[in-house]
Amino acid sequence: MKALVLAGGSGTRLRPITHTSAKQLVPVANKPVLFYGLEAIAAAGIREVGIIVGDTHREIEAAVGDGSAFGLSVTYLRQDAPLGLAHAVLIAREYLGDDDFVMYLGDNFIVGGIEPLVRRFRADRPAAQIMLTRVGDPRQFGVAELDGTGRVVGLEEKPREPKSDLALVGVYLFTAAVHEAVAALKPSWRGELEITDAIQWLIDAGRRVESTVVSGYWKDTGNVADMLEVNRLLLETVEQRLDGEVDPGSEIIGRVVVEAGARVTGSRIVGPVVVGAGAQVRDSYVGPFTSIAEDCQVVDSEIEYSILLRRASIHGVRRIEASLIGHDVEVTPAPNTPRAHRLVLGDHSKVQISS
CATH class of the missing domain: 2.160.10.10 (Hexapeptide repeat proteins)
Incomplete structure (x- = not known):
C-alpha cells in the first residue's frame, strides 16, 4: 500500500503567512503540519509515499528530503496548477500503479493518526473508504448525502446549496478502481477534477464505498482559528x-x-x-x-x-x-x-x- 500526500495549493485562507511559506509547513507545537501527516502514514505501516507539489516544491522538498527521517521513501510529483484532488490522482497514476493507496491532504491534522482506518481498509478492501464529520459551513468542503440507512447516495464538492452538513475529512483510501473513475471525469463548475465526482462515479457504477461519521477527530489547518486549535490540542500532550x-x-x-x-x-x-x-x-x-x-x-x-x-x-x-x-x-x-x-x-x- 502506498500513500499520496497533497502538498500543493496556495493556502489563500492563511494569507499573508502563505505569501512566503508553504501552508503545509506552517508549524503547530513547533513542528510543520505536514510532518504530523507523514508520521501518521509511517505509523500505519506505509513506507512508499508520493508527494504532490506545486509552486512551493523547493520548500517542501528541502523540508522533507528523501523521507528517511520519517522512515519513508518519498517521490515528488509535480502538479503545475491546482486542478483538483482527482487531478492529483491522475498525474500520480504511473507512480501508484495498481496498488491500494491512502490519499492524505498535507494541511490536515487527524487526531489519533490513521492506523485504525488503514487496518480496516486492508481487511475489507472497498473500492473507496471515506470519513465524514459534521461542520458548521459545509460550503467550504466536499459534502456527502446519506439515505435513511446511512448509505452514501450523493457527493458534491463545495456546493452552493449543501444537502447535508457532513463534510469529507481530508483522508481517503482507494483501490486501483479509482483510476477508472478519475479517467472518466470532466472538470466541474470550478474548473477542477473533483475527487467527490470520482467517488460518485464509483457509487453509480455499483462499486462499494464505505463511510464513517466521526466526531472530534479531524482538523483542517487551512485557517488561523483551526491552526490555533490544533496547536492547543498538541500542546495538551x-x-x-x-x-x-x-x-x-x-x-x-x-x-x-x-x-x-x-x-x-x-x-x-x-x-x-x-x-x-x-x-x-x-x-x-x-x-x-x-x-x-x-x-x-x-x-x-x-x-x-x-x-x-x-x-x-x-x-x-x-x-x-x-x-x-x-x-x-x-x-x-x-x-x-x-x-x-x-x-x-x-x-x-x-x-x-x-x-
Whole structure:
C-alpha cells in the first residue's frame, strides 16, 4: 500500500503567512503540519509515499528530503496548477500503479493518526473508504448525502446549496478502481477534477464505498482559528522538559518545554507552552497554549494562545492573544494603547502597537 500526500495549493485562507511559506509547513507545537501527516502514514505501516507539489516544491522538498527521517521513501510529483484532488490522482497514476493507496491532504491534522482506518481498509478492501464529520459551513468542503440507512447516495464538492452538513475529512483510501473513475471525469463548475465526482462515479457504477461519521477527530489547518486549535490540542500532550536555561527569577508552571539553547529570565510561563531552541523570553508572561519557535524573542510582553514562527520578536507589548505571527516579524509598542491585540502577520513584517 502506498500513500499520496497533497502538498500543493496556495493556502489563500492563511494569507499573508502563505505569501512566503508553504501552508503545509506552517508549524503547530513547533513542528510543520505536514510532518504530523507523514508520521501518521509511517505509523500505519506505509513506507512508499508520493508527494504532490506545486509552486512551493523547493520548500517542501528541502523540508522533507528523501523521507528517511520519517522512515519513508518519498517521490515528488509535480502538479503545475491546482486542478483538483482527482487531478492529483491522475498525474500520480504511473507512480501508484495498481496498488491500494491512502490519499492524505498535507494541511490536515487527524487526531489519533490513521492506523485504525488503514487496518480496516486492508481487511475489507472497498473500492473507496471515506470519513465524514459534521461542520458548521459545509460550503467550504466536499459534502456527502446519506439515505435513511446511512448509505452514501450523493457527493458534491463545495456546493452552493449543501444537502447535508457532513463534510469529507481530508483522508481517503482507494483501490486501483479509482483510476477508472478519475479517467472518466470532466472538470466541474470550478474548473477542477473533483475527487467527490470520482467517488460518485464509483457509487453509480455499483462499486462499494464505505463511510464513517466521526466526531472530534479531524482538523483542517487551512485557517488561523483551526491552526490555533490544533496547536492547543498538541500542546495538551506535552510533558515538562527544561533543557534550556531558566533563571531563579522565573516561574515555570505546568507542562512547559524549554528547548536546549533557549533562555528564560525574569518571566512567568504557564503551560502548556513550548519555547524553541535559541529563543529568549525575558521579563514577560507567556500563557497557556503558546508555541514560540526557534530564535524568537519575547521581551517585556504578554502573550498567550498564539503561535510565533521563527525569529519573530515581541518587545514591550501587552497583550497579544489568539495570534499567528510569521517569520522575522517585529512587534513593538506605539501610542494609544488598546486592551488586547489579535494579529495575523506575514513574514518579515514590522508592526508598531500601542502599549
